[in-house]
Amino acid sequence: MKVIYKIAKRELQMLFYSPIAWLLLLCFAIQTGIIFSELFGSLVRDANEYGHAWRASKTLFAFGDQGEGLWIQVQSFLYFYIPLLTMGMVSKDLSSGSIKLLYSSPISSLQIILGKYLCMVFYALILMAILSIYLIIAWCTVENFEEAWILTGFLGVFLQTCTYMVIGIFMSSLTSYQIIAAVGTFLIFMLMSMVGGMGQQYDLVRDITYWLCINGRSSTFIQGMLCSEDLIYFPVVIAMFWH
Amino acid sequence: MNKSIVKVEHLSHRYSVQWAVSDISFEIPCKGIYGLLGSNGAGKSTVMNILCGVLKQTQGNAFINGINTKENTIEAKKFIGFLPQKPPLYNDLTVEEYLSYTAELRHMPDNEIAAAVGEVLELCAISHFRKRLVKNLSGGYQQRVGIAQAIIHKPQLVVFDEPTNGLDPNQIIEIRELIRGIAKERTVILSTHILSEVQAICDHILMIEQGKLVFSGTVEEFDNYIVPNTIYVSLADAPSVDVLSQVEGITQVEELGGPNFRIHFTDVDLAMDRLVEQSAVNHWKMVEIRLEKSSLDTIFAELSKKK
Numbered sequence: 001m002k003v004i005y006k007i008a009k010r011e012l013q014m015l016f017y018s019p020i021a022w023l024l025l026l027c028f029a030i031q032t033g034i035i036f037s038e039l040f041g042s043l044v045r046d047a048n049e050y051g052h053a054w055r056a057s058k059t060l061f062a063f064g065d066q067g068e069g070l071w072i073q074v075q076s077f078l079y080f081y082i083p084l085l086t087m088g089m090v091s092k093d094l095s096s097g098s099i100k101l102l103y104s105s106p107i108s109s110l111q112i113i114l115g116k117y118l119c120m121v122f123y124a125l126i127l128m129a130i131l132s133i134y135l136i137i138a139w140c141t142v143e144n145f146e147e148a149w150i151l152t153g154f155l156g157v158f159l160q161t162c163t164y165m166v167i168g169i170f171m172s173s174l175t176s177y178q179i180i181a182a183v184g185t186f187l188i189f190m191l192m193s194m195v196g197g198m199g200q201q202y203d204l205v206r207d208i209t210y211w212l213c214i215n216g217r218s219s220t221f222i223q224g225m226l227c228s229e230d231l232i233y234f235p236v237v238i239a240m241f242w243h
Numbered sequence: 244m245n246k247s248i249v250k251v252e253h254l255s256h257r258y259s260v261q262w263a264v265s266d267i268s269f270e271i272p273c274k275g276i277y278g279l280l281g282s283n284g285a286g287k288s289t290v291m292n293i294l295c296g297v298l299k300q301t302q303g304n305a306f307i308n309g310i311n312t313k314e315n316t317i318e319a320k321k322f323i324g325f326l327p328q329k330p331p332l333y334n335d336l337t338v339e340e341y342l343s344y345t346a347e348l349r350h351m352p353d354n355e356i357a358a359a360v361g362e363v364l365e366l367c368a369i370s371h372f373r374k375r376l377v378k379n380l381s382g383g384y385q386q387r388v389g390i391a392q393a394i395i396h397k398p399q400l401v402v403f404d405e406p407t408n409g410l411d412p413n414q415i416i417e418i419r420e421l422i423r424g425i426a427k428e429r430t431v432i433l434s435t436h437i438l439s440e441v442q443a444i445c446d447h448i449l450m451i452e453q454g455k456l457v458f459s460g461t462v463e464e465f466d467n468y469i470v471p472n473t474i475y476v477s478l479a480d481a482p483s484v485d486v487l488s489q490v491e492g493i494t495q496v497e498e499l500g501g502p503n504f505r506i507h508f509t510d511v512d513l514a515m516d517r518l519v520e521q522s523a524v525n526h527w528k529m530v531e532i533r534l535e536k537s538s539l540d541t542i543f544a545e546l547s548k549k550k
Contacts, residue, residue: 006347010336017335101331101392104295105348106320 003107007115011089012122018088021123024081029130035073036060036134057146060138061153062222070134071153071222078157079164083185085123086168087178089116094176113169120165128158149224156221159234163214164189166238189214246309247272248322248400248430249294254303255454256289263289265454266303271447276426278445278462279434282547286454287434288328291404294432295325308399321350324398328405330389334378338369338388341377342395349396363391367421383414390418394425401425403433407440419444438543441465450546457546468542473535474506475499476518479528491517505535 015021039060046054061069068076090113093099102112135154139145164185171184196213199205214237220230249271256264264286271277279287292298294305296316305312307319333341339360346356364370367387372380377388386406393401406422407415422444425431435441441448441462448465450458458465479502481487487496487504492514495507508514515532522529 003348003350006344010333010344010347013340014333014335096332096334097327097329098331098333100292100295100297100325100327101345102348103297104320104323104325104327105345106317106350107348108317 004111004115004118007102007107007112008118008122011116011119015085015119015123020084024085025126025130028081028127031077032070032074032130032134036070036137039070040137056142057138057150060142061135061150062224069222070131071150071157072219074131074157075160075218075222078161079186079189081127082161082164082168083171083182083189086120086165086172086185087182088172089120089169090173091176091178091181094173095178113173116169117166120169121162124158124161124165127161128154131157146224152224152226153218153222155226156218156230159221160214160218163234163237167192247306248308249432250306250309251290251294252304252306254290254293254305255301256286256293256298257301262454264293264300264451267451267454267456268303269449269456269459271430271432274426274428274430275446276422276431276433276444277447277449278441279432279449279451280436280438280441280458280543281434281451282436285436285451287436287451288404289454290451291325291402291432291434292327294400295323295402296320297325297327322399324393324396324401326389326393326401326403326406328408330385331392332377332385332388335376337374337376338364338380339373341388342391345392346395351396359395359397363395366394366424367391368417383410383417386410386414386418387421390421390425394429397429399429401429401431403431405434405436407435407437415440438540450543452547465542466536468546472507474508474511474514474518475503475531475533475535476506476529477503477531478522479530481527482525490514490521493517502530 043056043059046052059069061071063069063072090099093102103109131154135150138150139147167188168181168185171188172178172181174184175181192212192214195209198209200209211233217230217233220227247270249269251267251269254264254267255262267286267290279290281287289298293300294307294312296312296319300313308322310319310322312319333344336344342360342363343356346359351359360373361370364373367390369384369387369391372384377385380388390403390406393403403422407418410418419440422431422433433440433445445462447461448458449456450465458468481502481504484496484498484504487493487506492508492510493506494509497505497507499505506514506518511534518532519529521527
């Protein structure tokens with residue numbers, strides 16, 4: 001466990017030595033900031049106009065009269081960020097030859113991958129920390145804030161990020177070219193989104209493709225429901241790509 | 244019973260359809276520098292990668308300190324330090340951070356890492372670069388950092404894959420000196436296709452050609468692999484070639500210029516005895532007489548043909 005943590009720590013350090021990690025954090029903060037301020041602004045306008053804002057928690061984070069909330073919008077653009085982050089996780093080691101250092105050290109391949117994944121989970125937590133700023137602002141300002149509902153959605157977004165990351169690491173381990181890894185990850189995300197619409201006329205195929213489809217998987221969480229099916233889905237996909 | 248540090252039994256490895264290494268067996272019982280010699284593409288790196296756990300062999304077994312690398316890979320790797328052909332560096336880390344990380348990967352206790360890093364920095368003469376980013380070092384110093392990571396955990400076996408590749412002559416001399424120092428306390432295997440390197444630093448030679456082991460022995464045995472068939476003789480008051488040719492046991496005489504001759508013979512002892520004897524009797528004033536050894540290049544070429 002200690003060596004996994006050490007690999008994760010060093011990977012995170014190296015990730016932040018590259019401008020991509022900082023740039024993506026900046027873009028994510030700006031993009032989510034704009035979305036949240038627009039949603040929050042419209043609520044403030046409603047409150048000024050009508051004396052109060054209806055279903056404020058839901059409007060801000062899930063869906064409401066103003067359209068899609070923060071969690072839903074984050075969920076829809078998250079897949080742009082992850083391949084750019086994960087593309088170099090293993091492929092960089094393969095192309096630079098530093099993978100031989102890891103392979104010749106007394107550690108298992110599982111520990112190497114776990115360390116790299118843990119690094120990505122730390123990064124996901126940083127992304128979640130940015131989102132939690134908006135959560136705290138809303139919690140402090142909205143009267144009768146529906147924290148359980150919103151936190152469930154927050155968990156859904158986090159799990160979806162972790163799932164995307166494991167797919168990205170998997171693709172990165174297949175090639176020594178980072179760009180191929182990024183494009184491959186996009187393709188897998190696309191495939192996992194589109195699979196839900198395939199063979200819908202057949203019951204069995206529909207059941208299978210529904211289960212494989214990642215699209216809207218965290219929507220159940222965003223709607224405030226913790227379904228065992230969705231709770232199992234994310235770890236299963238993570239384990240599948242792990243292997 | 245003493246365990247060999249390395250034991251390889253019927254090792255074979257295949258890349259897709261082509262066999263890179265085929266049925267190789269050898270044993271390295273003690274300390275010293277072992278040169279893995281062979282032309283480019285002979286299979287040296289494949290053998291090294293298998294020994295260090297980077298590759299899984301197709302067939303056969305490799306044992307490090309008695310531990311089968313196939314069955315107990317992680318335990319076996321604890322005894323190894325490896326410098327691949329291209330040093331496995333993280334360019335964005337400082338030398339100190341990089342070496343600390345490699346020590347952590349080798350399960351060194353946290354409280355011993357700083358001292359171990361200091362020690363290898365000193366040994367590899369890179370202490371003054373400890374805070375510098377690896378990517379800002381020259382090729383020679385990057386190679387030293389690579390060597391430092393291979394020995395930081397004081398492994399019993401250190402494997403260097405072409406450690407002097409791409410270095411300038413001064414750096415080559417320094418790296419060779421460093422390797423000699425390392426070999427005082429542990430077993431070193433180094434691969435190379437440079438014959439002078441083998442002669443300069445190795446005690447033993449394992450030569451691989453086309454995936455097969457064609458020679459295993461000491462450097463002296465390698466030197467004498469081709470039985471000498473000529474004698475070099477220098478005579479201050481030399482007779483004519485015809486006179487020399489009539490000495491018993493001599494079949495042919497070549498003039499090498501001045502008082503020097505190359506003598507071909509049927510029986511080495513007979514030819515030498517008679518030459519010394521005739522030189523004394525006829526006052527040819529012998530200055531030098533010695534058996535001419537084949538050059539390393541000749542032996543290498545000869546062994547390369549052997550399959």
